[in-house]
Amino acid sequence: MKRGRLALALLLAPGLLWLMAFVMLPLGFLVVMSFWSSSIFGTVPDFTLSNYRRFFDNPLYTELLLKTLRIGIITTLISAVISYPIAYFISRQSGWRKFALVVLLFLPFWTSYVVRTFVWLPILGRNGAINQALMSIGIIDQPLEWLLYNEGIVYLGLVYVYTLFMTLPIYLSLEKVDPRLIEAAVDLGARPLDIFLRILLPLTWPGILSGGIMVFLLTVSAYVTPQLLGGPSGIMFGNLIAAQYLTGNNWAFGAALSVVLAGVVLLLLLVTGRWVGIQQVFSGGRS
Template identity: 60%
Template sequence: MTAPTGSIAAPRNYKALLVVPAALWLLVFAVAPLVLLVTMSFWTSTIFGTTRDLSLDNYRVIISDPVYAQVLLQTLRIAATVTFISLLVSYPMAYFIASRSTRTKGIFLVLMFLPFWSSYVVRTFVWLPMLGRTGLINAILLKLGIISEPLDWLLYNEGTTHIALVYVYTLFMSLPIYLSLDRMDPKLIEAAADLGAGPFRTFFRVVLPLSMPGVLSGCVMVFLLACGAYVTPQLLGGTTGIMFGNIIAPQYTVTNNWALGAALSVVLIVVVFLCLVIFGRRVRLNDIFMGG
């Protein structure tokens, strides 16, 4: 006997209902704010607040003032450099942890996560007593007699922004790489050795290609996070290390120009999205986010 049609349709309806909470969550907290942001970017800001008079004036201001383009390019450059440095720092660390025993892996993973149990702002502030005029680095250099007076250029510049962002986002690069390396079958490395491949050849012909999904995933995450950085360049960047987020925030908190702030946000989102699309033409995004 065949099952009644209603009994087959009912489970399917239940499965569809399970998607409703997640869909509503995305609609309310992701799609709706983005639609509001785009809509607000066409509004007009006055001394009395924001009016819903639609115009392209905000985008004309952004195009006419070269400062916005300069800071945007600087933001992309800093984000790309931070991504590259994070990769150089994170890959050896992830490789070292993945090659340890199970118990040792757990210890090193806890140590890797430990700094991230504190607030993002606290982890950013910690660089002030390290790099300031009376900070740890200057104290050591003065004690060793390497310098005769404290160095002022250790703080409030683009270099400090790079260092702090690399420190803050290292986990987002290390973890995907570690997961890719940890899933690797050790027999592949043994097979490469049996075929006469040395350590370097084994790494570049076996280990690195198999870990590329983790590398690409970490690079995408760090680049996206760095493009939207605000707290770190605000606290440590000074006048030369500011990023696009430091131009957007004052439009809401200082000048009360919400419409221009929304337009600047849309520009940043579009530019970063285009970078992701260009990257995705060379590498399938499914390979990045789904691990190949």
């Protein structure tokens, strides 16, 4: 028994020490630094609420947070609507065709989102595919400038990059639905809408919720997509945080903004965690 304890401790120790030292400790330090003060001479230990006051007093900052949350919610909803039919379609296939579709679906999941965001530049830019195609057939004679650098394109970019995080859990939860349930409903005369609303939706709700949390989490912390595609009007909260470190040198304010963002995400997980275990969110509702 005692040896069993020792073995358990030895198995847990390396991973736990790593996570404590390089995740929890730095996170704790972030919270501490959010009460420090930064000036042109650097960031010094202090205990001040001025970073948080600066955030809440300036409507530009709070509006940016609200805009980011709005983009997060809308992107999540769009992803759910796009994902459900395709997840359903694939779950109804069988054999090699299903296997091929699943691989096709998840292959882009494994390729860099920086690359998958970049692809829109040569498609929507001045010399992009859309402009060149429209000009060559004579619909326009000047390239359209509004195709890029606006909030709408940020939605397109985010949905393109993150939808698969919604499709996976929905697909996995649809896989668990017994097809005989649907057959029985059809035999009893249920209409497609009834089948969706009264059988599929309740049974796959955990999958939708898992995917929704994941997409929302990724979207509200987006930096790459708004930076590359958004232009000045498409900027999000992540860009504001990054600017404190990459261009400005305001580490303490950046720390406070980071705490706010992490706090929003944590709050969401605490609220939704009552319905879905968080481990289920990341294993796509498998367990």
